[in-house]
Amino acid sequence: MLIELAQGDITAETTDAIVNAANSSLLGGGGVDGAIHRRGGPEILAECRALRAGHYGRGLPTGKAVATTAGRLAARWVIHTVGPVYSATEDRSPLLRDCYVNSLAVADELGAETVAFPLISSGVYRWPVDDAVRQALTALRGADTRVQTTRLVLFDEKTRRVAEEVRSAGP
Known part of the structure; x- marks a missing residue:
C-alpha cells in the first residue's frame, strides 16, 4: 500500500473515504x-444519529470505526473513529493504532481503494505530533488491507x- 503525506484540508480530499477523528457521541x-x-452537511449527522439509536447507543468505543455517507464531501464515505486521549502515565498507543487498522478494515468492507486520514488524537486529545505520526505509520505499514493508497x-x-x-527516520 502506498502511504502519502500531504498538507491540507481533509474535507477537500477526493479519496474514496475520509476518516473522521470523531468523538464517541x-x-x-x-x-x-x-x-x-x-x-x-446534515446527511452525515442523520446517519450518525441512526447509529446512536442502534448499535452505538452508548457511543463508539475508542479505537473502533464505523462508516456513513460523506454527504456533500467529494469522498464517497466517512469512516468515523475515536482516538484515545493522550496519557503520560498509561500507554494508549495500541488504541491509537487500532483507529487506523479498524478504519482500513471498514474501508475494505466498503470496497474503498483510497483513504485519507487526519493525524488522529494529535489535536484536542493532545497526542504528541511526532509520536502520533510514528503510531500512524506503524499501523498503516503493518495493516492487512486491500486499500491501495x-x-x-x-x-x-x-x-x-x-x-x-x-x-525519514524510519520505523
Missing part, C-alpha cells in the same frame, strides 16, 4: 470532526515537516 464536535460535519492529511506546514522527519 458521533454527533460532531470541534476540529476535524466539526469540519467534516459542517462541510459534509492512504494519505495522511496534515493540517499545517509544521506538522507536515515533523511527519516527513519521522518518516
